[in-house]
Amino acid sequence: MNKTDTAGVALSSDRFDAVVLDLDGVITQTAKVHATAWKMTFDDYLAKHTAEGEHSEPFDIETDYHRYVDGKPRYDGVRSFLQSRGLDLPEGKPDDGSDQETICGLGNRKNELFQEKLHHEGVEVYASTISLIRTLRRAGLRTAVVSSSRNCRAVLEAAGIIDLFDTRVDGVELQKCRLAGKPAPDIFIEASRRLTSEPHRCIGIEDATAGVQAAQAAGFGCVIGVNRGDQAEALLEHGADVVVADLGELHIVTASGDTPPTRQLPSALDHLNEIVPTHDREPVLFLDYDGTLTPIVPHPNDAILSDTVRATLQRLARLCKIAIVSGRDLGDVRNRVGIKGIWYAGSHGFDISGPKGERTEYQEGRDYLPALDAAEHSLREKLGAIPGCLVERKRFAVTAHYRQVAQDQVDSVKQVVDQINSSHTELRLTAGKKIYELQPDIDWDKGKALRWLMRALDTDPARFIPLYIGDDITDEDAFRELAADGIGILVAERDQPTYAAYRLDDPDAVQEFLNQLSDKLARLGP
Numbered sequence: 001m002n003k004t005d006t007a008g009v010a011l012s013s014d015r016f017d018a019v020v021l022d023l024d025g026v027i028t029q030t031a032k033v034h035a036t037a038w039k040m041t042f043d044d045y046l047a048k049h050t051a052e053g054e055h056s057e058p059f060d061i062e063t064d065y066h067r068y069v070d071g072k073p074r075y076d077g078v079r080s081f082l083q084s085r086g087l088d089l090p091e092g093k094p095d096d097g098s099d100q101e102t103i104c105g106l107g108n109r110k111n112e113l114f115q116e117k118l119h120h121e122g123v124e125v126y127a128s129t130i131s132l133i134r135t136l137r138r139a140g141l142r143t144a145v146v147s148s149s150r151n152c153r154a155v156l157e158a159a160g161i162i163d164l165f166d167t168r169v170d171g172v173e174l175q176k177c178r179l180a181g182k183p184a185p186d187i188f189i190e191a192s193r194r195l196t197s198e199p200h201r202c203i204g205i206e207d208a209t210a211g212v213q214a215a216q217a218a219g220f221g222c223v224i225g226v227n228r229g230d231q232a233e234a235l236l237e238h239g240a241d242v243v244v245a246d247l248g249e250l251h252i253v254t255a256s257g258d259t260p261p262t263r264q265l266p267s268a269l270d271h272l273n274e275i276v277p278t279h280d281r282e283p284v285l286f287l288d289y290d291g292t293l294t295p296i297v298p299h300p301n302d303a304i305l306s307d308t309v310r311a312t313l314q315r316l317a318r319l320c321k322i323a324i325v326s327g328r329d330l331g332d333v334r335n336r337v338g339i340k341g342i343w344y345a346g347s348h349g350f351d352i353s354g355p356k357g358e359r360t361e362y363q364e365g366r367d368y369l370p371a372l373d374a375a376e377h378s379l380r381e382k383l384g385a386i387p388g389c390l391v392e393r394k395r396f397a398v399t400a401h402y403r404q405v406a407q408d409q410v411d412s413v414k415q416v417v418d419q420i421n422s423s424h425t426e427l428r429l430t431a432g433k434k435i436y437e438l439q440p441d442i443d444w445d446k447g448k449a450l451r452w453l454m455r456a457l458d459t460d461p462a463r464f465i466p467l468y469i470g471d472d473i474t475d476e477d478a479f480r481e482l483a484a485d486g487i488g489i490l491v492a493e494r495d496q497p498t499y500a501a502y503r504l505d506d507p508d509a510v511q512e513f514l515n516q517l518s519d520k521l522a523r524l525g526p
């Protein structure tokens with residue numbers, strides 16, 4: 001990669017499989033806790049053992065911390081700093097008491113001080129890093145944390161983010177696997193191995209010069225330096241491809257082109273706490289109807305919402321904002337769901353109504369009504385002769401259903417629809433589950449409608465996280481729209497190409513998910 005100190009880096013899930021992040025200073029704000037503990041340890045030692053003027057200047061958090069201890073295993077840090085002052089101590093043993101004047105004893109003293117501070121002051125995270133990790137995971141990248149710290153697990157647990165990582169290579173693991181600490185590449189190579197990814201398909205994110213050096217030496221495809229102080233030049237010199245002041249500056253491209261990626265999607269039921277973390281943005285729920293809230297059935301009229309699902313939705317509507325986004329006609333889907341106080345979008349988002357009687361049609365769509373009327377007329381006329389074929393008119397779309405058409409006649413349905421489409425070029429042909437649909441050929445879909453609804457519902461993305469659950473091709477527009485700042489949940493029995501980040505097997509699983517979500521939101525309170 002070309003070296004740059006700007007943030008113009010795109011993290012594409014096409015180019016990378018995994019991201020490996022350092023802990024202190026990148027994910028958690030523990031770097032300053034470490035720095036203070038080091039300073040107390042060394043200043044105490046220097047005061048006792050150096051005569052004035054002779055190597056006695058106190059430990060400098062700005063310079064000594066970054067140069068000698070940051071990012072290194074604990075005892076390496078002690079050795080490195082003492083050497084810089086021309087001081088020599090016996091190595092000692094890892095179980096030396098914290099009052100023993102050995103490399104290990106001093107390291108243990110620093111650790112005691114660090115743990116005391118962790119216990120009393122807790123752990124702060126960098127919100128932009130957590131948001132990046134969630135976005136990358138939703139885009140299908142695997143994640144690892146690498147840290148020379150033996151306290152890595154305790155810090156992740158204290159911050160409540162241990163579930164955000166597929167694997168962890170920390171100070172304990174380094175010792176167990178006999179790996180060299182940073183700046184040696186071992187820790188990054190081990191993380192990529194555990195993530196089953198080639199190093200060149202991994203992104204490394206580090207705030208320490210020893211860390212960027214290690215990730216670069218490991219052959220990582222992209223090394224990002226996070227400059228938390230005055231380190232931009234030093235990070236670039238030690239191997240960073242890019243330096244940012246904050247990870248919020250990075251631009252994420254989830255996939256290139258129009259083909260959704262196929263990957264193994266995690267179950268939304270097993271990851272409710274990741275989808276809706278306790279201390280995060282409030283969820284706002286967008287739900288498709290057919291195949292999501294009701295099972296797919298042979299005749300569209302028979303897709304009836306069960307009383308149980310309705311009761312769950314009613315409960316949820318008291319806990320969060322909800323919109324139903326359907327391909328059905330607005331009046332049809334509103335009657336079928338029958339809940340007041342929520343938003344409905346019909347005809348794939350061309351026709352929207354709000355809880356206070358708001359009614360909005362996508363303006364441009366109205367110009368296409370004559371073409372839709374004509375297409376409906378032709379479809380009814382020409383498909384009427386095909387047994388089982390059904391034409392359904394929505395205000396802004398007309399649908400040919402072939403679920404009940406004999407297999408050897410399905411081609412005839414398609415030929416008729418193609419022919420009518422070719423005489424109405426202002427309409428676009430789309431497909432769904434055993435349906436062909438003609439819609440206005442304008443740049444409007446469920447994804448655009450979702451953004452419109454976010455504004456109408458007054459759900460600023462900084463405070464609200466949109467969750468969209470859907471099962472069909474038209475729902476992919478919404479999943480793609482949400483890839484960077486929301487969560488798509490696909491309803492499907494098995495993995496398939498999708499922009500969604502999680503999966504639920506069927507409408508029963510959706511109901512269970514909605515139940516668990518409402519329990520969680522009720523526990524969290526207003």
Ligand SMILES: O=P(O)(O)OC[C@H]1O[C@H](O[C@H]2O[C@H](CO)[C@@H](O)[C@H](O)[C@H]2O)[C@H](O)[C@@H](O)[C@@H]1O
Nearest residue numbers: 289290296297298299300303326327328433434
């Ligand atoms: O966006 P949705 O709410 O999921 O609507 C998509 C289409 O759903 C309906 O058709 C589908 O469900 C029918 C009933 O289960 C099934 O018979 C049909 O084969 C499915 O395609 C609805 O009738 C269409 O208007 C919607 O576009």
